[in-house]
Amino acid sequence: MSITSLTTPESTIAQPLRPGHAASGRPADRSGLGAAGPGAGPEKMRGIRLLAVWIGLTAGAWAVLGGAGYGLYIALRTLLP
DSSP, X not given: OOGGGGSOOXXXXXXXXXXXXXXXXXXXXXXSOOSOOTTOOOXXXXXXXXXXXXXXXXXXXXXXXXXXXXXHHXXXXXXXX
């Protein structure tokens, strides 16, 4: 028995719905964008929503930095006389 007799014929394998997509409906390439045309891209975030995201990310970064700094301060305070 050869290995070629164990494979399925091409006609039983599900074919992609659109070019650039796998049979499961997901994009075929790893980037997740597929083979879309030049005008089909993600909607850009603008205005107040973008500003709110930037402010939230900045506040989160400062909170993490402050927590790490305070933890280091407590650690050094307990270790040093």
